Amino acid sequence: MVVAKKYVIQKHRSGLLQPEDVKIVEEELPELKEGEFLAQAHFISIDPYIQYLIHDEEKHPVGSTIPGTQIALIYDSKNPKFPIGKYIYGNFGMRTYTIGPLKDDDPYGMPPQYILPDFNSYPYSYGLGILGMPGITANKGFLGLCKPQPGETVVVTTAAGAVGSVVGQIAKIKGCRVVGIAGSDEKGKWLVDVLGFDKFINYKRPDFAKKLKDAAPDGIDCYFDNVGGEISSIILSQMNKFGRISVSGSISAHNVESGEEPKASIVQRHLVLRQLKMEGFMVTRWRDEWFEIINQNLQWLREGKLKYKEHIVCGFDNFPKAVVDLMTGANTGKVILNVMG
Numbered sequence: 001m002v003v004a005k006k007y008v009i010q011k012h013r014s015g016l017l018q019p020e021d022v023k024i025v026e027e028e029l030p031e032l033k034e035g036e037f038l039a040q041a042h043f044i045s046i047d048p049y050i051q052y053l054i055h056d057e058e059k060h061p062v063g064s065t066i067p068g069t070q071i072a073l074i075y076d077s078k079n080p081k082f083p084i085g086k087y088i089y090g091n092f093g094m095r096t097y098t099i100g101p102l103k104d105d106d107p108y109g110m111p112p113q114y115i116l117p118d119f120n121s122y123p124y125s126y127g128l129g130i131l132g133m134p135g136i137t138a139n140k141g142f143l144g145l146c147k148p149q150p151g152e153t154v155v156v157t158t159a160a161g162a163v164g165s166v167v168g169q170i171a172k173i174k175g176c177r178v179v180g181i182a183g184s185d186e187k188g189k190w191l192v193d194v195l196g197f198d199k200f201i202n203y204k205r206p207d208f209a210k211k212l213k214d215a216a217p218d219g220i221d222c223y224f225d226n227v228g229g230e231i232s233s234i235i236l237s238q239m240n241k242f243g244r245i246s247v248s249g250s251i252s253a254h255n256v257e258s259g260e261e262p263k264a265s266i267v268q269r270h271l272v273l274r275q276l277k278m279e280g281f282m283v284t285r286w287r288d289e290w291f292e293i294i295n296q297n298l299q300w301l302r303e304g305k306l307k308y309k310e311h312i313v314c315g316f317d318n319f320p321k322a323v324v325d326l327m328t329g330a331n332t333g334k335v336i337l338n339v340m341g
């Protein structure tokens with residue numbers, strides 16, 4: 001008999017997740033039936049929406065399992081499509097063992113599970129980052145919506161994170177000038193010295209608007225927005241005519257202690273006067289191209305055109321710490337919970 005551990009919500013709050021907001025519950029799993037498999041979690045993806053959902057009492061009541069994705073090993077199987085020993089991606093939630101296959105019924109259209117494509121020698125955990133959902137978000141969210149042209153100026157926020165770091169590098173591949181925005185000078189050094197960004201601005205320091213003007217003196221053509229809030233309003237105020245804005249997220253509003261969404265200056269004037277195009281997206285809109293995009297990112301990785309970093313937190317018990325690391329910016333690169341570590 002296998003006992004699975006899973007994280008359930010214990011308490012809702014408006015601020016940053018605290019260890020007592022979640023608890024581990026054990027669950028005895030039944031014997032496998034024909035057509036089923038048993039997956040053992042190895043790596044769990046820590047994503048900003050996890051922090052967001054602990055605010056949402058209605059959709060995620062006390063006692064509900066925390067959603068999320070993982071890379072798992074097929075540990076036992078009565079389904080030839082999921083053979084023992086293969087590694088899979090699964091939308092299984094924050095749990096150590098899962099019986100699959102899951103139905104294809106995610107409310108946001110995330111795939112339920114798939115056998116990982118061949119990553120050559122890259123770690124399986126990359127399937128939660130550059131070779132998975134965040135990598136697809138960066139690739140299509142930027143190229144598909146911003147349609148960057150060589151020589152254009154691109155700005156990206158959360159630039160040293162899983163999505164932002166890939167957006168900036170793809171912009172460089174496409175011949176753009178790239179300004180990365182992030183929350184520490186150390187991150188800035190990595191972006192410029194290692195990833196090849198042209199400029200970096202630490203948004204936590206004063207005079208952001210002036211520094212942005214200095215970093216992008218000819219104005220901004222494309223903005224990949226991961227944060228929302230006042231930083232984004234300032235960036236929009238410096239866009240060029242016919243600029244494109246891809247809205248990926250609003251992390252500045254995820255863990256505010258007050259419970260009130262941050263206030264930001266109105267942006268409609270800039271949209272109208274500069275004739276900007278601003279579009280939000282969910283990465284699942286590209287589900288039909290999922291593996292094609294993973295392959296494109298893999299090819300750029302192999303060619304050395306994309307560099308990638310993980311921020312690994314070890315141990316299933318350290319899930320709350322991993323979320324806090326992500327939300328406080330302790331990470332450079334993709335945050336992964338190594339369940340076996």
Ligand SMILES: NC(=O)C1=CN([C@@H]2O[C@H](COP(=O)(O)OP(=O)(O)OC[C@H]3O[C@@H](n4cnc5c(N)ncnc54)[C@H](OP(=O)(O)O)[C@@H]3O)[C@@H](O)[C@H]2O)C=CC1
Nearest residue numbers: 048158161162163182183226248249250252281282283329
């Ligand atoms: N639309 C979609 O389908 C998807 C959207 N996303 C979005 O992409 C964005 C990045 O996600 P991901 O790459 O996984 O996460 P990251 O790896 O970028 O980690 C989050 C980062 O956000 C920054 N941050 C935290 N609080 C704030 C704040 N108040 N203001 C500005 N920055 C802050 C921190 O870096 P710093 O040190 O710079 O503050 C932190 O490292 C998120 O907004 C997420 O919701 C992700 C996947 C799919």
Ligand SMILES: CCCCCC(=O)/C=C/[C@@H]1[C@@H](C/C=C\CCCC(=O)O)[C@@H](O)C[C@H]1O
Nearest residue numbers: 049052053056059108110248249282283284
């Ligand atoms: C404000 C939350 C979403 C911000 C953008 C983002 O990170 C999107 C990620 C999705 C992810 C799940 C999306 C939302 C979960 C919200 C929590 C909830 O209340 O259920 C995944 O399903 C695919 C990405 O597009």
